[in-house]
Amino acid sequence: ETGVxxxxxxxxxxxxxxxxxxCEQHLxxxxxxxxxxxxxxxxxxxxxxxxxxxxENNSVxxxxxxxxxxxxxxxxxxxxxxxxxxxxxxxxxxxxxxTGTTYEQYFGPGTRLTVT
Amino acid sequence: xxxxxxxxGPLSVPEGAIASLNCTYSxxxxxSFFWYRQYSGxxxxxxxxxxxxxxxxxxxxxxxxxxxxxxxxxxxxxxxPSDSATYLCAVIYDEKLTFGTGTRLTIIP
Numbered sequence: 001e002t003g004v005x006x007x008x009x010x011x012x013x014x015x016x017x018x019x020x021x022x023c024e025q026h027l028x029x030x031x032x033x034x035x036x037x038x039x040x041x042x043x044x045x046x047x048x049x050x051x052x053x054x055x056e057n058n059s060v061x062x063x064x065x066x067x068x069x070x071x072x073x074x075x076x077x078x079x080x081x082x083x084x085x086x087x088x089x090x091x092x093x094x095x096x097x098x099t100g101t102t103y104e105q106y107f108g109p110g111t112r113l114t115v116t
Numbered sequence: 117x118x119x120x121x122x123x124x125g126p127l128s129v130p131e132g133a134i135a136s137l138n139c140t141y142s143x144x145x146x147x148s149f150f151w152y153r154q155y156s157g158x159x160x161x162x163x164x165x166x167x168x169x170x171x172x173x174x175x176x177x178x179x180x181x182x183x184x185x186x187x188x189x190x191x192x193x194x195x196x197p198s199d200s201a202t203y204l205c206a207v208i209y210d211e212k213l214t215f216g217t218g219t220r221l222t223i224i225p
Contacts, residue, residue: 002161042216042217043204045213096211102148102165103208104162104165105150107161108159109158110159112157
């Protein structure tokens with residue numbers, strides 16, 4: 001266990017559904033990330049939150065909506081997804097800025113999403 | 117565009133031999149480098165971090181960094197079947213990790 005948890009681990013949803021992915025980190029880190037991993041493609045960074053503020057949005061479609069209520073929790077709200085959005089969604093956390101900065105990112109187990 | 121390049125493999129190594137994985141990166145300003153191991157269907161697991169030129173050893177793993185040549189490598193000594201996985205090289209650019217596509221390693225018993 002890395003100290004980063006994600007729920008659910010598997011999710012099947014239709015294109016008209018709305019669902020949310022949850023991530024929680026127990027490492028005391030101040031930055032959290034959402035990544036998408038599709039087959040045979042490198043990890044794609046979707047969103048970055050530093051100190052609860054969104055600092056990066058890598059041209060992600062608006063059908064993906066992140067939320068970071070505090071430095072330990074991160075959500076990804078999903079609505080009207082497309083079949084090509086089926087992938088492994090990974091959450092990660094790290095400590096950035098100031099003393100203790102390592103940039104080492106620790107990943108949760110991921111949510112395997114299938115859009116039908 | 118800042119890139120991280122890896123040979124996708126597959127790389128096959130006999131059990132007990134040394135596995136050598138290589139990675140090159142495009143930005144000379146990068147200061148932090150990482151190796152992740154990812155088993156099929158699982159999330160990436162951080163196995164090595166390296167920040168200075170030279171070698172860093174941790175058990176059977178050795179990371180090597182050469183900033184002048186812009187490459188970082190990972191050596192796995194006494195390879196075991198449990199080392200069979202995809203190994204991802206990652207480099208920090210502008211405080212964000214950029215990953216390579218990974219090298220698939222298979223250890224042959």
